[in-house]
Amino acid sequence: MELAERVSEIERKLEESFIRGVISESNPKEQWVIVAYGTEEHPMTTSKLPIKPLRSGKAIIWWFPEVGEAVTVISPGDLRLGEVFPGSYYGDRPAPSDDPDVFLVEFGDGSKVSHHRGSHQLDLVNMGDVIADIKGDLNATIEKDVSITVGGQLTSAVKGNLHATCEQSASIRVKGDVDITTEQKLTVTSTSTMSLITDDDLILKAGKNLKLEAKRIDFN
Known part of the structure; x- marks a missing residue:
């Protein structure tokens, strides 16, 4: 091979070893993409x-990766x-933040996960259902308040025992x-005063015996 041909081949391989472009076609089932590049x-x-x-x-x-996503193609000199390595920010797909303390993942449907290491705040936004399948124990320790707002029904099914302890x-x-x-025994125990207060009727209904034990019972 002549020197000029060898140099031309080396230049071609260098040009094709690294290119940047945008995905023009994406096929996740067959797991390939086509990248548009050039001018x-x-x-x-x-x-x-x-x-x-x-x-x-x-x-x-x-x-x-999806159509419109900026990527980099690396090859051994033959495209x-x-x-294909994702991804890069560009004009049509700019960076979603300019805060260096933010970790942010946006899913494209309004759902996102973000954490700010300066404020230590973790935000989770999900536009649909959340399903967690846990085979072992779930332990949560919360040093401050917990607030839960449910727009629909709240259902909890426990196959074993349910224990709740409150120090205040x-x-x-x-x-x-x-x-x-x-379906079995219901016991409510209090070491101090226990009050049942209602602005309307209070109905206690028992299929069998109803037992109240106290040193003193006042009905007003």
């Missing part, structure tokens, strides 16, 4: 290329053998009905 005067596209996953061993991540006051306020049903 407006000389637009070019790659062949079908595989993507480079973040992890693919026992720890594995699936997050396939047909290249792999406990208050439950319900605008609708409250039903407590047990």
Whole structure:
């Protein structure tokens, strides 16, 4: 091979070893993408290329890039053998933040996860259902307050025992009905004063005996 041809081949391999472009076609089922690159005067596209996953061993991540996402193609000098590395910010897809203390993942449907290491705040926004399948124990320690607002129903099913311990006051306020049903014994114990207060009727109904024990019972 002549020197000029060898130099030309080396230049071609260097040009094709590293390119930046935008995904023009994406096929997650067959796991390939086509990348558009070049200039407006000389637009070019790659062949079908595989993507480079973040992890693919026992720890594995699936997050396939989409059309319009900026990527980098790295190859051994032949784009047909290249792999696609996501991603890069550009004009149509700018960075979602300019705060260096923020970790942010946006999913494209309004859902997102973010953490600010300066304020130590973790935010989770999900536009649909949240499903957690836990095979072992779930332990949560919260040093401050907990606030839960439910727009619909709140249902809890416990196959074993349910224990709740409160070292200070406990208050439950319900605008609708409250039903407590047990197939076995129900015991309420208080070492101090216990009050039942209602602005309307109070009905105690027992299929068998109803037993009240106290040194003194006042009905006003």
